[in-house]
Amino acid sequence: MAPSSRWRRIRRLHDLPWAILFLAPSFIGFAVFTLLPVVASLALSFVDWNLIRSPRYVGLANYREALNDPIFWKVMRNTAYYTAGSVPLGIGLSLGLAVLLNRKLRGVEFLRTLYFLPVVSSTVAVSLVWKWLYEPNFGLINYALSLVGISPIGWLTTTTWAMPAVIILSVWKGLGHSMVIFLAGLQSIPRQLYEAAEIDGASRWRQFWDITRPLLSPTTFFVLVISIIGSMQVFSQVFVMTNGGPANSTSTIVYYIYQKGFNEFRMGYASTLSWLLFAVIFAFTLVQLRLQRNWVSYD
Amino acid sequence: MAYSSISLSRRKALGLGAAAVVAGSGLTLPARRSFAQDAVTITWATWGGAAQAELYTQAIEAFHAAQSAIRVENVNTPDLNAHNQRTLTTAAGGNPSDIVMMPGELIAAYAAQGVFEPVESLAANDSSWSVEDYFENPILAMTWNDQVWGLPKDFNTSALYFNKGAFDEASLAYPTGEWKWADLLSAAQTLTKRDGARIERYGWTDSGGLSPWPWIWQNGGEAFDRFQEPTQVLLTEPVAVEALTFYFDLSQTHKVAPSPAELDQAGGRQELFMAERVAMLYDHRGATVPFKQITGFEWDIVEMASEVERAGILNFAGYCVSAGSQQKEAAWEFVKWLTGPDGVPIFIGGGNALPALKAAAELPELAVQEPFRNAVDYSRPVIQTAKYTEIAPIIQEELEAVVTGGTTAEQAAADLKERLEPIFNS
Numbered sequence: 001m002a003p004s005s006r007w008r009r010i011r012r013l014h015d016l017p018w019a020i021l022f023l024a025p026s027f028i029g030f031a032v033f034t035l036l037p038v039v040a041s042l043a044l045s046f047v048d049w050n051l052i053r054s055p056r057y058v059g060l061a062n063y064r065e066a067l068n069d070p071i072f073w074k075v076m077r078n079t080a081y082y083t084a085g086s087v088p089l090g091i092g093l094s095l096g097l098a099v100l101l102n103r104k105l106r107g108v109e110f111l112r113t114l115y116f117l118p119v120v121s122s123t124v125a126v127s128l129v130w131k132w133l134y135e136p137n138f139g140l141i142n143y144a145l146s147l148v149g150i151s152p153i154g155w156l157t158t159t160t161w162a163m164p165a166v167i168i169l170s171v172w173k174g175l176g177h178s179m180v181i182f183l184a185g186l187q188s189i190p191r192q193l194y195e196a197a198e199i200d201g202a203s204r205w206r207q208f209w210d211i212t213r214p215l216l217s218p219t220t221f222f223v224l225v226i227s228i229i230g231s232m233q234v235f236s237q238v239f240v241m242t243n244g245g246p247a248n249s250t251s252t253i254v255y256y257i258y259q260k261g262f263n264e265f266r267m268g269y270a271s272t273l274s275w276l277l278f279a280v281i282f283a284f285t286l287v288q289l290r291l292q293r294n295w296v297s298y299d
Numbered sequence: 300m301a302y303s304s305i306s307l308s309r310r311k312a313l314g315l316g317a318a319a320v321v322a323g324s325g326l327t328l329p330a331r332r333s334f335a336q337d338a339v340t341i342t343w344a345t346w347g348g349a350a351q352a353e354l355y356t357q358a359i360e361a362f363h364a365a366q367s368a369i370r371v372e373n374v375n376t377p378d379l380n381a382h383n384q385r386t387l388t389t390a391a392g393g394n395p396s397d398i399v400m401m402p403g404e405l406i407a408a409y410a411a412q413g414v415f416e417p418v419e420s421l422a423a424n425d426s427s428w429s430v431e432d433y434f435e436n437p438i439l440a441m442t443w444n445d446q447v448w449g450l451p452k453d454f455n456t457s458a459l460y461f462n463k464g465a466f467d468e469a470s471l472a473y474p475t476g477e478w479k480w481a482d483l484l485s486a487a488q489t490l491t492k493r494d495g496a497r498i499e500r501y502g503w504t505d506s507g508g509l510s511p512w513p514w515i516w517q518n519g520g521e522a523f524d525r526f527q528e529p530t531q532v533l534l535t536e537p538v539a540v541e542a543l544t545f546y547f548d549l550s551q552t553h554k555v556a557p558s559p560a561e562l563d564q565a566g567g568r569q570e571l572f573m574a575e576r577v578a579m580l581y582d583h584r585g586a587t588v589p590f591k592q593i594t595g596f597e598w599d600i601v602e603m604a605s606e607v608e609r610a611g612i613l614n615f616a617g618y619c620v621s622a623g624s625q626q627k628e629a630a631w632e633f634v635k636w637l638t639g640p641d642g643v644p645i646f647i648g649g650g651n652a653l654p655a656l657k658a659a660a661e662l663p664e665l666a667v668q669e670p671f672r673n674a675v676d677y678s679r680p681v682i683q684t685a686k687y688t689e690i691a692p693i694i695q696e697e698l699e700a701v702v703t704g705g706t707t708a709e710q711a712a713a714d715l716k717e718r719l720e721p722i723f724n725s
Binding site for chain 2: 050051052053071131132134135136137138142146151152154156157158159162242243245246247248249259262263264265
């Protein structure tokens, strides 16, 4: 072996304990607070356990029960509805905002901060405020609608409007987060490309379609993936504003997991639902990774 | 400069100065309660807001003043749901509170899981206590599987609160205890104030919009074949369907009552009444506590309307000793005191509920308004089952579907029968 490679090998072995030492706190935290609970949850999904009595092994009974549970399918449909509503709307609006705020204008930093404020606000506090805004008889939203001749809408009190109401709140709250990511993506696109396009006479829309859209596609893909994952785990807004109602119309999968685990104390079944959710999110992400070859450009 | 080298006179001056500041500010240091050397400490888990928490503190102070062998620490959770979750998780973790205050409908569910110690074993050698000291219905409500699982804290019956000003404004005679459903509906329709499509004031509401049980009983029907561990759902009987239809039509068809979602959004039924956004409220005696603060209008109470017969819901809560408690004897002593002639007045004195203790019912200072007192004779709890946590969400879902127009009362009754009976009989 050449002396320099031997020296590198010795050096690596010498550094190994230090590497382990510096990585240990992070890894121990990950193991104790993430890995261990995940493994425990997988084990729990095969038992019937109500916290008090000893867990009782039931094999795949929980999984069979979930797949035959009409409420499970209802909450999955609700979650799909929420995702289909909030993700495209959220991405479209935040991209539009990012494009508008990606200019050197007076006060643009203030506007960027303003749009980011809901992101850093407490979801519970924001949900409580929006609950009051949505009040059918005296809420501000219905009052504003009445000024343009629209009759009061039962935002959180009717099955038709309850989920759209939750979607609107979620989109408003998450707008700033995606906007900031898009802004970073937009600012990495070389200015020269736009200048060249301008010289060639390309319109704003043409520039957006032929330059911004393809070069922003990696960022768009990232936002799409995290938005879908996040939307499938929606909980706080539902818990505060509607408690899954009216008539389970806003009950999502994570809220259902909470109900099963902490209201009915069926920890085994709740763990099963968690793993089914994981499987769905995993499958969705794999599909997106596959499809991204068709539209995401990393050049 | 080291502290020890500061002159004594300067230290004295600092100490005296600090004492002067404390004395001048009006602050008082809490008196140190002296307990016996072998005093035990027990924990008492409760739920409730600030007003309730104050009552628990008063009870503890009074108990401490009466004896020195037991020190009580209160663990209060504002939210009932969070309190229930805490009860189970601490029991599962092997560290339960010694005494737990429990809502009546959950006692069977938790007793079935071995969370509580039956009273029979606690009082086995205690001749100072007798179940005969309490009214029958509250004790029955604390009973499951032929065992009593705790002592009743108090109980509540419901009556009809009404806004006198709203009745005067509409030139309506005040409600009487002889009202039938038609009278209630007619008054509610007159009292409901609308501004276009917006409802400024509802005519009537109840505790949550999903409590049809007293209406079914008033119409001569039953919800289940029996109170404890039912096996059959009787909601599909014609008299029950008729009652369900009338009840839900109040919010659904006649729109004189808010839906549960509207109630929740408005902040609750008592807040609605105090803000004069509902003219009549069917609620328990506890509502008189906040209503005493009302200054903008006059209100009164009357027995609720009935139909075929009088009926109402009996709400209750109790104190249970945890099966995992390491201080069961001390916990039992405190529970007896809480539900005895010394503890009961602390909670009942404010008009919060009705005493479950027979002796307390005789005390003039705990006089109960006539409508609530009369309701004791015909009020009962809804259900006592170990499967309550399983059936409660199903009942809520089916009844909510009626309120939101997703189904009819008749269909909801049929669906409840189909979904609940297998659970009851499993």
